[in-house]
Amino acid sequence: MASVRQCPDSLKYFDELPASAYVDAKTLCALAAISKSSLWRAVAAGRLARPRSFGERTSRWSVADVRRFLSGAAATAPQGGAAQ
Numbered sequence: 001m002a003s004v005r006q007c008p009d010s011l012k013y014f015d016e017l018p019a020s021a022y023v024d025a026k027t028l029c030a031l032a033a034i035s036k037s038s039l040w041r042a043v044a045a046g047r048l049a050r051p052r053s054f055g056e057r058t059s060r061w062s063v064a065d066v067r068r069f070l071s072g073a074a075a076t077a078p079q080g081g082a083a084q
Contacts, residue, residue, distance in 0.1 A: 008027065010023050010024075010027045011027055011030055011031065014027075014031060014063070017063045018063065019062065019063050020062065020063070020064070021062070021063045022052065022054075022060035022061065022062055022063070023060060023061055023063060023066060024059075024060055025039055025051075025059070028061055028066055028069075031066065031070060032069065042069065048061070048065065048069045049062075049065040049068075049069075
């Protein structure tokens with residue numbers, strides 16, 4: 001019998017998250033139905049804003065940027081990189 005995975009809260013309640021919240025690459029990929037490679041291609045092409053760095057190996061995208069990306073609007077300016 002196959003195990004049933006629970007939907008993460010960040011995905012389940014995405015519409016209720018404030019624009020100032022942050023989500024990880026796994027959540028963003030699930031929402032957009034794309035691979036991590038496609039995610040980074042979208043960042044390189046300027047269709048998605050750069051993530052904010054929360055440490056050496058932790059990057060997150062703002063919910064506002066994710067909603068803009070999902071609606072098809074291009075990123076307005078490069079963001080992220082260093083913790084702000």
